[in-house]
Amino acid sequence: MLNRLDELAQRLSDSHIKITLHASENDEPSQLLVSRDVTAKQLIEDAKRKILDTARADAEYHLYINNVRVGLQQKVSDLDSQVLYLSQAGSPAFSQQPEEKQVKSKLVLKEVDTNHRYVVDTFPAIIGRIKSSMAAEEPHVDLGDNPNGRTVSGFHAEITQAPDGYTITNISRMSKIVVDSLELSPGEAAPLAQDSQLFIGKVELMVEVID
Secondary structure, three states: OOOOOHHHHHHHHOOOEEEEEOOOOOOOOOEEEEOOOHHHHHHHHHHHHHHOOOHHHHOOEEEEEEEEEOOOEEEHOOOOEEEEEEEEOOOOOOOOOOOOOOOEEEEEEOOOOOEEEEEEEOOOOOEEEOOOOOOOOOOOEEEEOOOOOOOOEEEEEEEEOOOOOEEEEOOOHHHEEEEOOOEEEEEEEEEEOOEEEEEEEOEEEEEEEEE
């Protein structure tokens, strides 16, 4: 017999998904029904308000799947698993998460016009024009001071790392992002690999993967 949450999940399957959220190694996991449009960032903030106690809710948290950190702008419905782990920044991942082979490589974005190389080795990484007041908030690639004048405005994309490679997500509502001739709509993601061609606005980049 289905419990009430499972019944709701079935009735609202077009707009909502059921997830399991581990917020502490010492507590029972929470079963949640969330909108398919909810991002990792929104889920973290919601969990801090409703699940964590006041003392812990003041800290910074990250969301993980199998020891891989989830990008803040990723939709929960697009993730490979509905079993998620919330860990405080700076603390080790939960011991009950299964170990998976981690990506050891670095990602390099080489600007075609200038050959300038942006090394990305911390994830998730934001790409775009980064305001000085926000530069410390996320790992980032700042295309705002482009020497050839082909600059961008605002946050455009987010690159995340997974055991099988890299993914780029369009996090802008207006900007054009193209990966290997595939134009990404807002919220849409695509894999990045060696020699992938990437357009962010008018800036053309080539992808290099260094082991």
